[in-house]
Amino acid sequence: MVTLHSTMGCAVIAMVTHSAGYSGSQGVFCMAAWCFCFAMSVMVxxxxxxxxxxxxxxxxxxxxxxxxxxAALMYVTASVVYPLFFVRSECPYAGCDVLHFRIAVTVCSILGTLAYGAEVALCRARPGQTVVGYMATVSGLLKVVQGFVACIIFGALANGSEFYRYAGTVYCVVVYAFCFALTALVIIMTVCGQTKAVRCMSFDRFVVVCTLLQVLLYLSASVVWPVFCFDTKYGTPWRPSSCPQGKCPWDSKIVVAVFSFANFGLYVADLVYSQRLRFVTSHMPTISRA
Structure with a gap:
């Protein structure tokens, strides 16, 4: 799998730099994502x-x-963003060859996504198997997705969301940052093998407590953010007609609201899965030895 997604990454980078091209913040993001994933695969x-x-x-x-x-999440995002902004039905000013290269870049990016996804699926711990590491469990993989979704929220907040106008929206930003920090802490502790660093409780209980706190905080933010952004007292429930495409604060607010609900659902799923594991573990029958 490493050879496959490394090959796809090399092909994508070569075609983009050769003829397909990229421009603007969207193109820079896609190129940075492909280069980062390729470098990481080579290093691994x-x-x-x-x-x-x-x-x-x-x-x-x-x-x-x-x-x-x-890397799978980065490739998924790039595989959506690149064709959305750079692949059109008509040929660009540089000629139809550029369009063909961009289509090929999109196809290779999708194949790279499938390769990374297959690697994650093969590494994921299944019921009845010995768990090699916490990050191989569903709960651990959800932590990665939660952190990635939080990065999307931060990007939307930085893109003219005007969150500083009300105390309620500032509170939501604090919630997003705090929950992201907790998620990053759990991931770093696991990757660095420091799961025994928490002395007052076991690591699995620490993860459950953190996840419960994040669920409650995200629930509050998922309610507060739409009120202060789309209620007629503070904002508007409809997109202003005078708002420029791509630079509209209302669009950024919508992105934050949607991904807030998405991350809330991820944290709830994480909490349910973690609690289910603890329940099953704590109720396993003890086998008496002769």
Missing amino acids: FFLDATRLYSCLPVSWDNLTVTGAAF
């Missing part, structure tokens, strides 16, 4: 082939599955 392959990862103070299994999940 090198460290795994030379066994140098044993010299690193990290949990290698947790690190690789986390990187593969994050």
